[in-house]
Amino acid sequence: MAKKRKRPKKRRKTYSTIQDHERQGKKLVPIWRQYPNMQPISWMNDRLPDMLWAALLVTHFPQNQVLNVFRLVIKYIDSLPEDKQFGDITHTGLSKLPSERLDEVLSIILVQEEHKQILTSLLLLDELPGREAWARALGVERSAGDWRPLMIAIGCTLDHQSQESTACRWLRLRCAMIENKLLLQDQEAIKGILYYPNYGDLRSVRSTIRALENAISGEEMLRENTTERFAWADKFWDECLTKTPCYPFNVGAEKTDILPGTTVERPGEVYSCLVEHTHNTRKTSGIDARHDIVFGIGFYCLQLLQELLRVGNCYSIGGRTILRTIAECYITLAYLAKKDDIELWQSYRGYGTEQAKLAFLKLDESDDAPSYVNVQTLEQLANEDIWQEFLNINLGHWNNTNLREMSIAADVKDVYDQFYDWSSAFTHGNWGAIRDTVFDTCGNPLHRLHRIPRQTLRALPDVVPDACELVDKILEVISQLYPSFPHRVAVKI
Ligand SMILES: [Zn+2]
Structure with missing residues (x-):
């Protein structure tokens, strides 16, 4: 036979096989859909725009430097009297804080001048929750119009499993843990989260962080009005679509090692x-x-x-x-x-x-x-x-x-x-x-x-x-x- 490319080595399966599905009438139903109240929630669509400030920092500065800022924010929340503690570190959550408290959080985030320069690109977004407070803290009314920092931040965190996304999700989880007094039975898992990224097998710790951050997001959806929760995310994507141009990936012709099957004759x-x-x-x-x-x-x-x-x-x-x-x-x-x-x-x-x-x-x-x-x-x-x-x-x-x-x-x-x-x-x-x-x-x-x-x-x-x-x-x-x-x-x- 004059064929064919050899199939690459089979990848470790990160998906359900046909056999893993359950046949329900004329449908094959995957495992996650077999739970009646389980709804898919999206990091990229719904949660990432609300963690934009963290995504900007983590994609422009060394991880240790940024995690130190995150730790200072966590420490600040932890130091508040119990009835004043809050767990929602998203743009939407921060915008609902009393203005004095919001200013204090922003002063921690913006402690370094280089952080301010990058975070100024947030002001490109007219609908940003708490925009006035951000502008006040940044000391400028508008950004210079450079969308590249936002493009880099989003480009590196679209994947919900990237290291940068995981850092943002860790911060969200840590803050929510303070507010909700979240307790885990597994002491190793707790240490992995508390001392991230300096304790335990990082692959396992990261996956625990993502799973728990996902779980608290699901909780939020059940608890809160999701239209309000995701309002900023929708506005963010709309603003980006209106204000920045499309350009194709320009992927070249697909490389192929398939041999011709026959001759013309x-x-x-x-x-x-x-x-x-x-x-x-x-x-x-x-x-x-x-x-x-x-x-x-x-x-x-x-x-x-x-x-x-x-x-x-x-x-x-x-x-x-x-x-x-x-x-x-x-x-x-x-x-x-x-x-x-x-x-x-x-x-x-x-x-x-x-x-x-x-x-x-x-x-x-x-x-x-x-x-x-x-x-x-x-x-x-x-x-x-x-x-x-x-x-x-x-x-x-x-x-x-x-x-x-x-x-x-x-x-x-x-x-x-x-x-x-x-x-x-x-x-x-x-x-x-x-x-x-x-x-x-x-x-x-x-x-x-x-x-x-x-x-x-x-x-x-x-x-x-x-x-x-x-x-x-x-x-x-x-x-x-x-x-x-x-x-x-x-x-x-
Ligand atoms: Zn486009």
């Missing part, structure tokens, strides 16, 4: 050999459904492969549709070959004729003629085997089943899973295929990786090696049913 050569083999195996000039279908599918798929070899087609959306058709042809042929029942061969053939009759009757009644089909051709097809007046029209599947079931019966479910599922998304115009094909991702972090239209067509991965593999499987079936046909399209290059 090879499918044509095999086609000629198959024509000869058809003549050599024909036994009658009457209707031989088995013979016609077996060789017909072979020719049809060889033609499709030749179409794929025309310039650009193998990288196109249409290429995926062609691949799906070849996969469907193979599964159908494998199923018919496995059963090898004359009634089934006839049923498949008859269904095609009935569809021609149905299409003919519909188009013949219509005033407008579509360009892709000739109505007279349809009439001939409908009447080729039998006068159409004797022809029923089956409105269901020709075998009262579906392709998935046929692939299981024919022991080719692997082909269905590999080549039919995702290629169908392109044929049906499913969202996943549309997203993958015509949209790029915006490279401006302040737009939280939203989608923008591509300026140029995207070259999708080459479908030819897969198409060659399937066509060769079809030729193998032909060779089994009408021995022997040794020619194959895949070529080692």
